[in-house]
Every structure is written in structure tokens, then in C-alpha cells.
Amino acid sequence: GYRVSLQGNFFGRNHTYITFPEYNPRKYIKLDPPLNIQSNATASKCQIWWSVPWYLVEILQYELQYKEYSMSWETALNKTPPSSLPQIEIEGTELRSGIAYVARVRCKVSENENLYHSQWSEWSQTTVFQRAGVPKLSEKILNTRTMQFLFIPLSFGMLLYLFWNCKLSSRYCCFLTSGQKASPALTFPRQLLSFSHSIICTMGILR
Numbered sequence: 001g002y003r004v005s006l007q008g009n010f011f012g013r014n015h016t017y018i019t020f021p022e023y024n025p026r027k028y029i030k031l032d033p034p035l036n037i038q039s040n041a042t043a044s045k046c047q048i049w050w051s052v053p054w055y056l057v058e059i060l061q062y063e064l065q066y067k068e069y070s071m072s073w074e075t076a077l078n079k080t081p082p083s084s085l086p087q088i089e090i091e092g093t094e095l096r097s098g099i100a101y102v103a104r105v106r107c108k109v110s111e112n113e114n115l116y117h118s119q120w121s122e123w124s125q126t127t128v129f130q131r132a133g134v135p136k137l138s139e140k141i142l143n144t145r146t147m148q149f150l151f152i153p154l155s156f157g158m159l160l161y162l163f164w165n166c167k168l169s170s171r172y173c174c175f176l177t178s179g180q181k182a183s184p185a186l187t188f189p190r191q192l193l194s195f196s197h198s199i200i201c202t203m204g205i206l207r
Contacts, residue, residue, distance in 0.1 A: 029118035049087040066103035
């Protein structure tokens with residue numbers, strides 16, 4: 001360690017004052033703030049990351065602040081990353097859709113580190129992000145019902161077409177001496193069953 005003293009001339013006399021009898025520089029560190037803070041927001045979450053010197057990555061801890069862009073920092077929320085990695089995620093449920101947010105981060109030596117101790121750095125530059133819009137539930141229901149209403153008449157129209165086509169084709173059915181030719185009228189039930197199955201499966205998907 002070191003001894004820090006203050007010397008001065010007071011009233012014509014020299015005086016020495018010992019301010020830190022055992023000063024250890026490793027216990028009084030103030031780091032530079034993180035750099036290159038960036039963000040990527042989707043409808044479900046927002047990812048934020050930044051950079052620090054590689055040789056400090058394993059011994060640092062961070063604190064993130066974020067707030068609505070139009071609000072003051074006094075209203076900001078604090079968030080601590082779960083690990084020493086220079087990144088963090090904010091769940092989409094914590095953000096309002098269509099609102100711009102701004103975030104910043106600071107760092108210090110982890111409290112689990114015995115050899116070094118520091119105070120918080122200054123805050124970093126900021127990054128601005130906005131949660132992507134999420135379709136409203138009513139819109140999803142409306143789109144599904146629209147598809148159902150369109151699909152039902154088309155399905156019955158196709159059934160009528162198959163029935164009419166099969167009825168006309170059955171009139172020209174003929175039999176050969178070597179065997180009986182398959183009539184479209186005989187294959188119609190299979191077509192009908194296959195098409196009905198497709199309708200049922202499609203309706204299930206639309207629901």
C-alpha cells in the first residue's frame with residue numbers, strides 16, 4: 001500500500017497531515033463508462049448490449065436504466081444483468097407498444113472481486129428503441145372469421161360442381177366385354193369424402 005499525506009505552510013510553519021495511512025489504489029478505482037451501447041427491439045423483447053475492455057469483462061457488474069423517451073431520468077427503471085456479460089434483455093411486457101424508450105448503462109468492479117474495488121462509472125451514451133407493434137386480438141379474430149365466411153360458400157360451390165360434373169359424366173358410361181369400366185358415378189363418393197375431409201381440416205386450422 002501507500003501513504004498519502006498533505007503538506008502545507010500554515011501561519012509560517014510547515015505542517016504534514018496524513019490523510020491515508022494505508023492507501024491502496026486498487027481499492028479506489030473509477031472506470032470509464034461502457035461504450036457502443038446498442039439495442040434491437042421486437043414485439044416480444046428488447047436486447048441491449050455494449051462493449052468494455054476485454055480484460056475487464058469477467059470482473060465487472062452493470063446497472064441499466066431505461067425510461068420513456070419523453071420522461072425524465074428520475075422516473076427511469078433500473079435493471080441488473082444476471083451475469084457479467086455486457087448485455088441484457090428487457091421483456092416486451094415491460095414496454096408499451098408504440099412508445100420510444102431510451103436506455104443507458106454504467107459499470108463498476110464486481111462486489112465479488114476481492115483484489116479490486118471501485119465506485120460506479122459515469123453513465124454511458126444512450127440508445128433509443130421502440131417495441132414493435134403487436135396485432136390486436138380483435139384484428140386476429142376478425143381475419144379468422146372473414147376467412148371462414150369466404151371459405152364456406154366456396155366449399156359448397158365446389159361440392160355442387162363435383163356433383164353436377166359427375167352426374168353428366170355418368171350418362172356416357174359404357175361397359176366393355178373384357179370388363180366393366182369404372183364410372184365417374186362410382187368414384188364420386190370417394191371424391192366427395194376426400195373433399196369433405198379437406199374442408200373439415202381447413203376449418204379446424206382457421207379456428
